[in-house]
Amino acid sequence: MADLLVERDGHVLTLTMNRPERKNAFSPEMLVMLADAWQELEDDDNLRVAILTGAGGDFCTGMDLKAFAAGPQENPYS
Known part of the structure; x- marks a missing residue:
């Protein structure tokens, strides 16, 4: 399951935070x-608006401190 759908x-880009079991924490x-x-x-001139929403009953509770405390993840930009 992807964390973001x-x-x-x-012209619409819909982004759904998909971690309802963690209240969609980042x-x-x-x-x-x-x-x-x-x-x-930013790069696609055909996209005019983005909608950011959360799966389940919550929008987002902020950072998932447990996930970040686990240490650095593999950097996809390196």
Whole structure:
């Protein structure tokens, strides 16, 4: 299961934080995926709006401190 679901529909990019079991708290992987999605929005002139939403009953509770305390993750940009 992906931490972030990305869907394009015409000029709209919908980003759904998909960690309802952690109240959609940011994981390191989700932050990388969000950065990629924002870059896609910036680079694609056909996209005019982004919607950021959360799966389940919560939007986002912030950072997942347990995930970040586990130590550095593999850097996808290195």
